[in-house]
Amino acid sequence: MRFDALILGGGAAGLMCAIEAGKRGRRVAILERADRLGKKILISGGGRCNFTNLHCQPGNFLSANPHFAKSALARYTPADFIALVEKHRIPYHEKTLGQLFCDRSARDILEMLECECHTAGVSIFLNTKSDEVTRTTEFIVRAAHDEFRAPALVVATGGLSIPKIGATSFGYDLARQFGLNIRDPWPGLVPLVFSEEDRASYSDLTGVSTEVIASCDGQQFREKMLFTHRGLSGPAILQISSYWKKNGPIQIDLAPGRELTSIFQDAKTPRTVAALRSELKKSLPLRLADRWLELHPPAAWTNSALDTFEQKTHAWDVTAAGTEGYEKAEVTAGGVDSNELSAKTMESRKVPGLFFIGEVVDVTGQLGGFNFQWAWASGAAAGRAL
Numbered sequence: 612m613r614f615d616a617l618i619l620g621g622g623a624a625g626l627m628c629a630i631e632a633g634k635r636g637r638r639v640a641i642l643e644r645a646d647r648l649g650k651k652i653l654i655s656g657g658g659r660c661n662f663t664n665l666h667c668q669p670g671n672f673l674s675a676n677p678h679f680a681k682s683a684l685a686r687y688t689p690a691d692f693i694a695l696v697e698k699h700r701i702p703y704h705e706k707t708l709g710q711l712f713c714d715r716s717a718r719d720i721l722e723m724l725e726c727e728c729h730t731a732g733v734s735i736f737l738n739t740k741s742d743e744v745t746r747t748t749e750f751i752v753r754a755a756h757d758e759f760r761a762p763a764l765v766v767a768t769g770g771l772s773i774p775k776i777g778a779t780s781f782g783y784d785l786a787r788q789f790g791l792n793i794r795d796p797w798p799g800l801v802p803l804v805f806s807e808e809d810r811a812s813y814s815d816l817t818g819v820s821t822e823v824i825a826s827c828d829g830q831q832f833r834e835k836m837l838f839t840h841r842g843l844s845g846p847a848i849l850q851i852s853s854y855w856k857k858n859g860p861i862q863i864d865l866a867p868g869r870e871l872t873s874i875f876q877d878a879k880t881p882r883t884v885a886a887l888r889s890e891l892k893k894s895l896p897l898r899l900a901d902r903w904l905e906l907h908p909p910a911a912w913t914n915s916a917l918d919t920f921e922q923k924t925h926a927w928d929v930t931a932a933g934t935e936g937y938e939k940a941e942v943t944a945g946g947v948d949s950n951e952l953s954a955k956t957m958e959s960r961k962v963p964g965l966f967f968i969g970e971v972v973d974v975t976g977q978l979g980g981f982n983f984q985w986a987w988a989s990g991a992a993a994g995r996a997l
C-alpha cells in the first residue's frame with residue numbers, strides 16, 4: 612500500500628500529525644500496534660486527561676537543548692488546542708496552576724481526535740505493529756503480513772513508560788538504525804523509593820500528604836508530597852524526579868514559609884518537647900510531626916540547637932535508593948537527540964523524509980499537561996511539513 616506519509620504510532624503526537632497532514636490533502640496512514648488508538652490518552656490525568664496547560668512556556672520542558680522546543684510550541688499553542696476542544700463542545704475546567712482537564716472523561720479528547728482524523732481522510736490500521744523499516748527511494752514498513760510504502764515516515768511510537776500498555780524501544784531502535792544519536796532515556800514523573808533506613812523510619816506514614824518544596828539540580832517545586840509504603844510520591848516528588856540524578860540528594864522543605872521555633876523567642880514559653888510538638892502540629896500533619904520529632908529532636912534547648920532543628924525541617928536531605936521505574940513513570944525523559952532534528956519540522960537532518968515527534972524525542976514536559984502540549988505541538992509541526 613502506498614501513501615504520501617506513514618505515521619508509526621497512533622498516540623497523541625501521531626494523531627495530531629495525521630490530522631494536520633490530512634487537512635493539507637496528504638494521503639496519510641497511521642500504523643498502530645494496539646487494538647485501539649490513544650490508550651495513554653484514555654488513562655491520562657486519572658481518566659480526565661490534563662490535555663494542556665494555560666501557562667505553557669519553554670521553561671516547563673527538560674531537554675539537553677532547552678531552545679529546541681520553542682519554535683514548535685510557539686506555532687501550536689494551548690489556545691490552538693483549546694479552540695479544537697471548544698469546536699467539539701467538550702466541557703473542561705482548570706483544576707489548578709493552569710492545568711486543563713475534561714469535565715467528563717478523557718474519552719472526549721480521543722473521540723475528538725478520531726473524528727478529526729476521519730474528516731481529514733486519514734487511513735488507520737490497528738493491530739499493525741511496525742516490525743521493520745527499510746529505505747530505498749522511499750520508506751518501506753513491514754508490519755505482520757502487510758507492506759506500506761511512502762516517501763515520508765513519522766516516528767510517533769512514544770517512550771518506555773508503562774510497558775503494560777505496550778510501550779517499547781521501537782522508536783529509539785529505529786533512530787539508531789538510521790544513525791541518529793539517542794540521549795539515554797530515564798523514567799520521569801515517577802515516585803521515588805526510600806533507602807532501607809528511611810523506609811524503616813517512614814513507610815508506616817503511608818497516605819500522609821503535605822505541601823513541601825522539593826528541590827534538586829537547581830529546580831524546585833512547591834506542591835503536595837505523599838508518603839507511600841515504598842517511598843515518596845505526590846506532585847512535588849513526581850516533578851523533581853525528572854531532574855534527579857541517581858545517588859544525589861533531594862532537599863525537602865517540610866514547612867515552606869513557616870517558622871516553627873519562633874515561639875521560643877518568648878522567654879515565657881517553656882522549652883520542652885511538648886511545646887515544640889504542639890508548634891510543629893500547626894504546620895505538619897500530626898503523624899509526620901510526631902515522627903519527625905522522634906527522629907530529629909533538637910540536640911539541646913539552646914537558640915543555636917533550635918535554629919539547627921528549624922533549618923533541618925526546611926531542608927530534609929533525602930537520598931532515594933531509586934525510582935519506581937518505567938512501570939510507574941508517567942513519561943520517559945531523554946530520547947532522540949534534538950540536535951539531530953529540525954526544530955521547525957521535526958525532520959531528521961541526516962535522513963530527509965524521516966521525522967520524530969512526541970515523547971520519543973528528548974523533550975520532556977513537567978507535570979501539568981505539558982507532555983500532551985508537546986505531543987500536539989511537535990505533531991502539528993511535522994504534519995504541516997509533510
Ligand SMILES: Cc1cc2nc3c(=O)[nH]c(=O)nc-3n(C[C@H](O)[C@H](O)[C@H](O)COP(=O)(O)OP(=O)(O)OC[C@H]3O[C@@H](n4cnc5c(N)ncnc54)[C@H](O)[C@@H]3O)c2cc1C
Pocket residue numbers: 619620621622623624625642643644645648649650651652654655656657660661662663739740741742767768769770772773776777778779781940941942968969970971979980981982983984986
Ligand atoms: C498514567 C499516565 C498519565 C498521564 N497523564 C498525562 C496528563 O494528564 N497530561 C499530560 O500532558 N501527559 C500525561 N501523560 C504523558 C502523556 O500520556 C505522554 O507524554 C503522551 O501520550 C506521549 O504521546 P506520544 O504520542 O508521543 O506517545 P504515546 O501516547 O505513548 O503513543 C505511542 C503509540 O505508538 C504505538 N506503538 C509503539 N510501538 C509501535 C510499533 N512498533 N508499531 C506501531 N505502533 C507502535 C503505541 O501503541 C502507542 O499507541 C501521562 C502518562 C501516563 C503513563
